[in-house]
Amino acid sequence: MRSDSPQSHRPPPQALAEQASLWLARRDRGLTPAEQDDYMQWIVADPRHTEAMMQHAAAFERMMHLYEWQPWHTTEGNPDLFAPRRRVRWWPWAASAVLAAAAAVAVWLGVGTSSRAPGELPVKAYLQVNERLALPDGSRVELKDGSKVVVQYSDRERRVKLTGGEAQFSVWKDARRPFVVEAGGIEVRAVGTVFNVRLEDRTVAVLVTEGSVKVNREPSVAAPAEGAAHVVVTAGEQAAVPLAAAAVPAAPVVVVPATSEQISQSLAWQTPRLQFFETPLAEAVAEFNRLNRFQIVIGDAELGRCLIGGTFRPDNVEGFVRLLEATLDARSDRRGENEMVLRRRR
Numbered sequence: 001m002r003s004d005s006p007q008s009h010r011p012p013p014q015a016l017a018e019q020a021s022l023w024l025a026r027r028d029r030g031l032t033p034a035e036q037d038d039y040m041q042w043i044v045a046d047p048r049h050t051e052a053m054m055q056h057a058a059a060f061e062r063m064m065h066l067y068e069w070q071p072w073h074t075t076e077g078n079p080d081l082f083a084p085r086r087r088v089r090w091w092p093w094a095a096s097a098v099l100a101a102a103a104a105v106a107v108w109l110g111v112g113t114s115s116r117a118p119g120e121l122p123v124k125a126y127l128q129v130n131e132r133l134a135l136p137d138g139s140r141v142e143l144k145d146g147s148k149v150v151v152q153y154s155d156r157e158r159r160v161k162l163t164g165g166e167a168q169f170s171v172w173k174d175a176r177r178p179f180v181v182e183a184g185g186i187e188v189r190a191v192g193t194v195f196n197v198r199l200e201d202r203t204v205a206v207l208v209t210e211g212s213v214k215v216n217r218e219p220s221v222a223a224p225a226e227g228a229a230h231v232v233v234t235a236g237e238q239a240a241v242p243l244a245a246a247a248v249p250a251a252p253v254v255v256v257p258a259t260s261e262q263i264s265q266s267l268a269w270q271t272p273r274l275q276f277f278e279t280p281l282a283e284a285v286a287e288f289n290r291l292n293r294f295q296i297v298i299g300d301a302e303l304g305r306c307l308i309g310g311t312f313r314p315d316n317v318e319g320f321v322r323l324l325e326a327t328l329d330a331r332s333d334r335r336g337e338n339e340m341v342l343r344r345r346r
Contacts, residue, residue: 020052126279126287127314129272135160138172139179144269166198168270171211184243187216195233196267207238207258207266215241215253231255238262274314278307281324285342292317299343303330 023039043049133141136153143149147165158174162183171179173192181188181197186204188197193211197204206215212234231253233239238258258266274291276284282304285296291314298304306328312320321332321340333341 016048016052020049020055024053126274126276126284127272127291128275128311130270135172137174137177140170142168142170142270162197162199164199166196166269168194168196168267170194185217186241186243189214189216189230193235203240203242205238205240206233207263208233208235209263209267210235215239217241217253236263238266271313271315274312275310276312277309279309280304281306281308281328284308288314288317288320291315294318294338294340296321297335297339297341299341303328303342303344 019042023042026035026039043053130145131143133143133149133151135141135151135158137158139158141149141160144166147167148163149167150161150163152159152161156177158177158179160169160179160181162181167181169179169181169190171190171193175191179190181190183197183199183204188195188204188206190211190213193213194209195211195213196207196209198207206213212232215231215233231239231241233255236258237255239253239255241253274284274287282298285298285304289295294317296317308324317340321342324330324342325332329345330342331345333343335341
């Protein structure tokens with residue numbers, strides 16, 4: 001009986017499809033430790049859950065190929081755009097304990113076998129870092145993927161509009177010119193501090209790690225009048241400010257302490273990451289080895305030709321190895337203080 005029969009690839013039921021779509025979106029923006037545990041419990045509860053996730057991931061991948069194509073790139077149609085996709089064998093995720101050990105922000109991990117020699121592959125930049133802007137006054141902005149800002153400096157103030165996404169601001173002190181971040185009609189004012197602003201559908205989230213800021217609900221081009229209503233957020237605190245269109249006018253802005261764990265989770269997007277897509281394991285391992293003192297050695301050529309994909313923290317080599325053990329049926333052996341050999345299980 002063929003394993004790729006139409007019955008085995010039928011679309012999942014609507015409720016299951018909705019659950020898989022939600023988990024895929026959460027994985028894309030990054031799972032919290034609690035969400036990681038919930039996700040793994042959901043995956044192992046029913047084999048259909050893994051199948052649904054793979055179907056949604058494959059559909060998303062096809063849409064990304066379509067997104068990258070633009071009509072002005074060519075006047076001829078692309079016959080491969082909607083052609084049946086070459087099948088790559090996908091392995092289910094391991095138990096939640098393995099993922100907890102990985103803790104590598106692994107968005108997904110696909111596995112296959114390469115029929116190409118490593119030398120035939122194009123050179124790729126696997127290490128991804130966020131865009132960082134140096135502003136005219138010496139302040140700095142780090143932007144999360146897809147985020148955008150508009151810089152509007154004047155003699156009276158330094159104003160930056162966050163038009164979408166999330167950014168961290170490291171502000172150079174200048175008492176004569178306040179530094180103002182405007183997001184969704186909310187102002188965050190600072191003189192010299194470090195803080196994070198995230199523009200969401202209904203709120204603006206503010207997290208301060210150094211100094212303090214004043215959050216005003218009614219932005220203005222001039223400094224706020226003396227005694228004007230505002231909320232002060234200091235280092236180690238966070239606030240979620242409802243947008244004007246989504247909030248009851250009298251709803252208060254609540255400022256709460258942020259634990260070190262919450263701060264780390266909120267700022268995890270700043271960590272550089274390694275991104276692979278149908279990359280031979282040998283190449284992925286070479287990238288990890290280039291960035292770490294601890295080295296991975298691949299013990300057999302067949303294992304090195306396996307194709308993997310995903311997003312990983314480059315500083316979590318052990319987590320990456322544990323994930324490979326679970327998905328590739330591999331085993332690892334320590335060799336010396338800073339070396340690990342990875343082989344197929346026999």
